[in-house]
Amino acid sequence: YTDISVKCGTTYIELAIQICPVIYTGYNASLLILNHIKDDVACQSTVDTTVFPPVAKFRFPIKEGNACGSNFRTTSALGTGAFSDFSQVQTVNISGIIRSYDPTIGTITYNAELKYYYSCAYPLEYLVNNTRVDSSLSIAVKDKNGSFVSTLSMGLYKDLKYTTPLIIPAMGVELRTDIYVQVIATNLTAYFVLLDRCYASVSPQPTNSTFFNLFVRCSTDPLTTMLENGDSQKARFSFKAFRFIEQQNETVSTYYLHCITRLCERSACSVFKQCNNRRRRDATS
Numbered sequence: 660y661t662d663i664s665v666k667c668g669t670t671y672i673e674l675a676i677q678i679c680p681v682i683y684t685g686y687n688a689s690l691l692i693l694n695h696i697k698d699d700v701a702c703q704s705t706v707d708t709t710v711f712p713p714v715a716k717f718r719f720p721i722k723e724g725n726a727c728g729s730n731f732r733t734t735s736a737l738g739t740g741a742f743s744d745f746s747q748v749q750t751v752n753i754s755g756i757i758r759s760y761d762p763t764i765g766t767i768t769y770n771a772e773l774k775y776y777y778s779c780a781y782p783l784e785y786l787v788n789n790t791r792v793d794s795s796l797s798i799a800v801k802d803k804n805g806s807f808v809s810t811l812s813m814g815l816y817k818d819l820k821y822t823t824p825l826i827i828p829a830m831g832v833e834l835r836t837d838i839y840v841q842v843i844a845t846n847l848t849a850y851f852v853l854l855d856r857c858y859a860s861v862s863p864q865p866t867n868s869t870f871f872n873l874f875v876r877c878s879t880d881p882l883t884t885m886l887e888n889g890d891s892q893k894a895r896f897s898f899k900a901f902r903f904i905e906q907q908n909e910t911v912s913t914y915y916l917h918c919i920t921r922l923c924e925r926s927a928c929s930v931f932k933q934c935n936n937r938r939r940r941d942a943t944s
Contacts, residue, residue: 667779685770694728702727754778853889889928
């Protein structure tokens with residue numbers, strides 16, 4: 660198991676196979692075949708001798724139809740933690756195999772067959788958060804292996820066409836001002852963005868904080884308008900600026916936006932839009 664290492668990046672998967680056991684068995688890097696693809700240069704390995712032990716490296720993009728023959732398999736399970744309100748939280752598993760190709764001509768061979776399996780699991784539900792409403796826009800996103808979260812970003816805008824970013828003055832915005840929100844995914848053409856829930860909280864960490872639901876997919880606040888959701892690589896909605904009653908003695912009511920965001924396959928988004936695919940959370944604060 661230590662002969663292969665797998666790096667599950669956000670846009671690429673990288674594989675590294677120790678080359679010494681390969682050579683000892685009677686092969687070389689050119690005889691390691693990724694998912695039966697022999698003729699595509701992009702799916703062949705390169706030898707890296709700058710590391711110890713030296714390795715044969717494969718690197719390919721995470722795109723259906725262009726992932727060097729990798730298998731894409733989507734599974735669903737009950738949500739937990741921040742996603743405990745949802746009955747179907749999906750994960751896509753990207754997997755494949757590297758095999759040795761034996762060039763021996765004849766009836767028998769003394770070369771053992773080599774097989775290297777790889778697998779990367781990517782959740783398709785994320786909490787995009789920490790967008791502060793009373794000051795300049797900021798969003799904290801941490802990229803880690805096996806996650807698409809760094810492809811997601813949230814932005815605030817002041818116009819319906821989403822051309823002018825909203826720069827909130829130090830004294831905040833006036834109550835009932837229209838605030839336009841966009842959550843967008845980049846480099847994920849196989850998936851659409853579907854917002855399951857967006858809410859505001861008085862703390863950047865919403866776990867133990869007063870919150871207000873702008874919308875849960877089957878229940879929308881009357882002053883929140885859903886403009887686009889689950890139809891492309893971006894989701895858009897607007898809401899009117901408000902203040903939390905518990906901050907009534909403060910000059911500015913400060914709160915943070917959070918969106919539970921689902922990346923769904925194009926054909927599956929319409930299914931997840933249906934209300935019977937989730938456990939309903941009441942829109943309360």
